[in-house]
Amino acid sequence: MKLKVATTVNGRRHEHEVEPRLLLVHYLRDNLGLTGTHIGCDTSQCGACTILVDGKAVKSCTMFAVQAEGRSLQTIEGMAKDGELHPIQQAFWDEHGLQCGYCTPGFIMAAAYLLEQNANPTEDEIRKGLEGNLCRCTGYVNIVKAVQTAAKTMSATPAKKATVTAGGN
Amino acid sequence: MAVTQLVGSKIHRREDPRLITGHGHYVDDFTRQGTAFAAFVRSPYAHARVKSIDITDASKAPGVVGVYTARDFKGLLAGTHPAAPAFVAEKKYVPERFPIAEKEVTYQGEIVAAVLAENKSQAADAANMIQVDYEDLPAVMDLEKALEKGSPKAHLDGPDNVCWDFTYTGPEITEAAFKEADVVVTQRVLQNRLAPVPMEPRGVIADYEGFDQKLTIWMSSQNPHFIRLFVSGALGLKESQVRVISPDVGGGFGSKISPYPEDYLVPALSKISERPVKWTETRSESIQNATHGRGQFYDCEVAAKKDGTLLGMRVVQYVDVGAYHGTFGAFQPVACLMAGGAYKWKGISARTIGVLTNRVPTDPYRGAGRPEATHLVERMVDLVALELKMDPVEIRRKNFIQPKDFPFTQNFGLVVDSGDYDKALDKALDLVGYKDLVKKQAELRKQGRYMGIGFSTWIELCGFGPSAATAPATGGIALVESAQVRVTPTGSVIVYTGTHSHGQGHETTFPQIVADQLGVPYESVELRHGDTAEGTAFGYGTYGSRSLAVGGVAISRATGKVIDKGKKLAAHMLEAAEEDVVFEHGSFHVKGSPDKAKAFGEVAFASYGMNLPEGMEQGLEAVAYFDPPNLVWPFGTHIAVVEIDAETGSPLLTKYVAVDDCGNIINPMIVDGQIHGGIVQAIAQALYEEVVYDDETGQLRTGTMIDYMLPSANEIPPILLDKTITPSPTNELGVKGIGEAGTIAASAAVINAICDALSPLGIKHVDMPATPDKLWKMMKEAGK
Ligand code: FES
Numbered sequence: 047m048k049l050k051v052a053t054t055v056n057g058r059r060h061e062h063e064v065e066p067r068l069l070l071v072h073y074l075r076d077n078l079g080l081t082g083t084h085i086g087c088d089t090s091q092c093g094a095c096t097i098l099v100d101g102k103a104v105k106s107c108t109m110f111a112v113q114a115e116g117r118s119l120q121t122i123e124g125m126a127k128d129g130e131l132h133p134i135q136q137a138f139w140d141e142h143g144l145q146c147g148y149c150t151p152g153f154i155m156a157a158a159y160l161l162e163q164n165a166n167p168t169e170d171e172i173r174k175g176l177e178g179n180l181c182r183c184t185g186y187v188n189i190v191k192a193v194q195t196a197a198k199t200m201s202a203t204p205a206k207k208a209t210v211t212a213g214g215n
Numbered sequence: 216m217a218v219t220q221l222v223g224s225k226i227h228r229r230e231d232p233r234l235i236t237g238h239g240h241y242v243d244d245f246t247r248q249g250t251a252f253a254a255f256v257r258s259p260y261a262h263a264r265v266k267s268i269d270i271t272d273a274s275k276a277p278g279v280v281g282v283y284t285a286r287d288f289k290g291l292l293a294g295t296h297p298a299a300p301a302f303v304a305e306k307k308y309v310p311e312r313f314p315i316a317e318k319e320v321t322y323q324g325e326i327v328a329a330v331l332a333e334n335k336s337q338a339a340d341a342a343n344m345i346q347v348d349y350e351d352l353p354a355v356m357d358l359e360k361a362l363e364k365g366s367p368k369a370h371l372d373g374p375d376n377v378c379w380d381f382t383y384t385g386p387e388i389t390e391a392a393f394k395e396a397d398v399v400v401t402q403r404v405l406q407n408r409l410a411p412v413p414m415e416p417r418g419v420i421a422d423y424e425g426f427d428q429k430l431t432i433w434m435s436s437q438n439p440h441f442i443r444l445f446v447s448g449a450l451g452l453k454e455s456q457v458r459v460i461s462p463d464v465g466g467g468f469g470s471k472i473s474p475y476p477e478d479y480l481v482p483a484l485s486k487i488s489e490r491p492v493k494w495t496e497t498r499s500e501s502i503q504n505a506t507h508g509r510g511q512f513y514d515c516e517v518a519a520k521k522d523g524t525l526l527g528m529r530v531v532q533y534v535d536v537g538a539y540h541g542t543f544g545a546f547q548p549v550a551c552l553m554a555g556g557a558y559k560w561k562g563i564s565a566r567t568i569g570v571l572t573n574r575v576p577t578d579p580y581r582g583a584g585r586p587e588a589t590h591l592v593e594r595m596v597d598l599v600a601l602e603l604k605m606d607p608v609e610i611r612r613k614n615f616i617q618p619k620d621f622p623f624t625q626n627f628g629l630v631v632d633s634g635d636y637d638k639a640l641d642k643a644l645d646l647v648g649y650k651d652l653v654k655k656q657a658e659l660r661k662q663g664r665y666m667g668i669g670f671s672t673w674i675e676l677c678g679f680g681p682s683a684a685t686a687p688a689t690g691g692i693a694l695v696e697s698a699q700v701r702v703t704p705t706g707s708v709i710v711y712t713g714t715h716s717h718g719q720g721h722e723t724t725f726p727q728i729v730a731d732q733l734g735v736p737y738e739s740v741e742l743r744h745g746d747t748a749e750g751t752a753f754g755y756g757t758y759g760s761r762s763l764a765v766g767g768v769a770i771s772r773a774t775g776k777v778i779d780k781g782k783k784l785a786a787h788m789l790e791a792a793e794e795d796v797v798f799e800h801g802s803f804h805v806k807g808s809p810d811k812a813k814a815f816g817e818v819a820f821a822s823y824g825m826n827l828p829e830g831m832e833q834g835l836e837a838v839a840y841f842d843p844p845n846l847v848w849p850f851g852t853h854i855a856v857v858e859i860d861a862e863t864g865s866p867l868l869t870k871y872v873a874v875d876d877c878g879n880i881i882n883p884m885i886v887d888g889q890i891h892g893g894i895v896q897a898i899a900q901a902l903y904e905e906v907v908y909d910d911e912t913g914q915l916r917t918g919t920m921i922d923y924m925l926p927s928a929n930e931i932p933p934i935l936l937d938k939t940i941t942p943s944p945t946n947e948l949g950v951k952g953i954g955e956a957g958t959i960a961a962s963a964a965v966i967n968a969i970c971d972a973l974s975p976l977g978i979k980h981v982d983m984p985a986t987p988d989k990l991w992k993m994m995k996e997a998g999k
């Protein structure tokens with residue numbers, strides 16, 4: 047049995063017939079070819095698959111594709127606009143917030159939501175806010191720095207901030 | 216080298232734009248047309264006889280292409296898994312290992328059957344339908360019991376459970392030292408078994424093209440050339456028929472060096488099915504089957520004088536080998552050779568015993584042997600200090616190998632190339648504010664609070680490694696490194712290296728070296744790696760902090776050869792004698808007349824033309840292999856500050872500082888990143904992580920990320936770094952490795968801090984991981 051799922055991903059409409067058991071993360075990767083969303087575990091611990099669903103950070107391995115029916119999704123591929131990096135992406139680059147890069151898309155998406163909720167988080171709030179994402183390479187030091195830097199640039203140029211949530215419309 | 220601008224600078228990483236935008240290429244990110252997907256059936260038992268396998272239902276399941284058991288691979292896959300002799304050349308018993316078990320399974324997770332289907336879920340569904348009839352056998356789990364006469368055996372037909380038992384130096388070598396001793400301290404020190412957990416699990420895609428007889432493998436590997444060597448051999452193909460491509464690799468930490476059963480089975484399945492085959496490991500499969508690290512214990516005795524002079528050490532290392540000898544598993548005994556640390560000793564005796572058990576094999580994990588050595592010696596030195604009521608700083612200083620002693624031949628004949636241990640220690644003491652901390656500690660103790668300060672004055676050997684040391688250790692192939700530098704007619708430069716990055720940023724740092732040396736824009740230098748079809752004939756991979764100290768030097772030498780040829784050609788173009796031509800800032804000019812010059816680009820273009828000196832061939836490219844004369848020896852001081860909650864036993868790291876010395880630095884940002892990550896991996900070993908198997912049944916109890924505790928940002932304290940720079944005399948770049956330093960150093964600092972915190976309770980030693988419940992129990996017990 048297959049069910050229809052219609053979503054908007056990074057501003058584009060998609061419609062597919064999928065098996066009801068298909069996880070959203072597999073739908074994004076295998077059906078839509080959006081392989082920037084990664085899979086790091088099978089127990090919803092690692093956060094490598096984090097995306098925004100109607101503006102909220104969600105681990106896309108915790109949802110079935112069919113549950114995304116009618117929703118607006120944003121993945122890492124939708125973060126840079128018109129060839130310009132999102133300030134969070136830029137900050138990860140500037141602060142060396144990644145090494146192997148496997149966890150990075152998930153962290154960037156989680157950070158986007160975190161900063162949307164709290165534009166000026168303290169170091170502690172950043173560490174707590176990113177608790178659902180695991181990185182094995184960086185020791186988190188530069189990830190925290192990157193989020194701090196992004197927070198600064200984003201509050202200095204509030205227009206950029208809008209792109210975080212606007213992507214899904 | 217030319218006057219540098221790039222070397223030593225923070226250059227943004229080149230690999231990042233694709234990785235931060237979701238356009239990286241990890242192996243699971245692509246699928247060939249017509250791919251069949253593989254799933255494996257794995258033993259749920261630690262040790263069992265396989266009586267029968269019923270594949271009837273699975274074979275008829277929707278989408279199934281085929282179901283295969285050991286018999287189907289006979290004649291297709293030859294031989295047994297490779298086991299490099301590494302540091303223990305003499306092996307007692309190395310069980311044969313076929314990638315798929317037929318009659319007996321010896322660890323939970325060992326493969327007994329494979330399924331191919333049209334998609335992943337169909338493959339997984341069909342794998343669940345395979346009925347395997349097992350007869351459960353006793354599992355060998357405890358190392359000491361495994362060594363007893365009459366113990367059950369990890370392999371039914373093995374002689375016993377001894378994989379190796381090797382004495383480097385006997386106790387007689389320490390007799391004089393122990394006779395002279397005022398104090399002798401004895402301790403058993405555990406090394407918890409760890410799962411490497413790179414965030415990207417493994418994955419293999421194989422495409423065997425029958426008419427061409429060519430096999431292409433895409434996989435997540437630190438070591439593509441070695442994989443080509445092993446897999447081609449097993450499949451009866453020539454190395455030249457096999458191409459291994461390792462694209463972006465999502466971390467490795469040692470777990471992607473050795474070949475795995477799936478690395479043989481997936482190509483074999485492609486050959487059988489005549490289709491591309493893809494397999495992606497799940498996280499649970501990874502924790503269960505990817506090689507583990509550590510899994511050891513040490514019985515150690517140290518003799519010292521009243522004044523704190525260290526005299527002698529006796530070490531017996533017990534290594535949990537697991538069910539099979541990991542390909543590079545016998546590297547772990549290097550811990551014995553490094554047990555003396557940064558100190559001078561009259562004598563050290565060392566013996567290593569490798570014990571076969573019914574657990575997944577152990578193999579190198581970040582630091583491999585050197586974290587264990589540091590942890591051991593730094594713990595023992597603290598125990599001596601405690602016994603003598605000495606300051607841990609003072610005892611270290613008293614026994615350090617001194618700057619004037621280098622090159623220093625240590626107890627096992629290894630030559631420590633350079634160091635200045637006091638300097639790093641001084642800097643770290645300043646950075647942490649030691650004097651104030653000691654005062655604060657005294658105050659807190661009065662209030663009944665448990666605050667501790669822990670030291671690790673670590674040293675490391677890395678950069679494998681001289682051919683004389685490594686060829687015997689691998690069973691023939693010397694761990695040197697190769698490089699090729701090719702200059703195109705328009706002067707852009709492509710550099711090939713046999714190392715392979717899995718997060719270390721080689722695409723950035725290696726071009727920094729080359730661009731400086733050639734005096735060309737950084738943007739015109741590209742690095743290629745990870746594909747056996749490109750570059751030199753053989754590459755040696757990335758592990759053991761070797762990429763820069765061996766691979767980087769090879770690149771620099773190949774670049775040097777390009778410059779040499781360029782000089783000859785420039786002399787011809789300038790109508791000058793070759794000896795009169797100098798190369799500076801990207802241009803060849805005649806000595807004393809800087810305007811008689813040819814830019815590097817002009818010479819490159821000319822090299823593809825017709826006006827060459829007599830006998831010179833066209834083109835501008837060179838290959839170099841670098842065989843380092845010695846290993847390189849980084850060092851440093853790490854200090855951890857911890858407070859333990861008196862109510863809950865929960866240890867809170869409040870401060871962590873590290874002063875490290877890795878010689879000259881190419882890109883400080885990347886060096887710091889490596890140190891951060893390394894430190895956190897060791898903090899994780901000290902406080903959180905442990906692979907736990909049931910002692911009786913051998914069932915893995917930490918098989919998912921729910922039970923295997925990887926720390927998140929919330930568990931990790933801010934980390935403060937600084938450096939000293941003592942260039943290595945071993946290579947012309949003056950560089951040492953930094954990939955493992957943090958991991959080598961940090962566990963000792965953390966555990967020493969915890970022991971220091973609890974010393975008022977009379978607690979002397981705590982094993983890893985120092986979990987709250989463990990500490991709480993110890994504190995309760997001590998308080999009685
Ligand atoms: S893959 Fe979704 S949380 Fe790990």
Ligand code: FES
Pocket residue numbers: 143144145146147148149150180181182183184414465466718
């Ligand atoms: S950068 Fe490798 S896991 Fe985070």
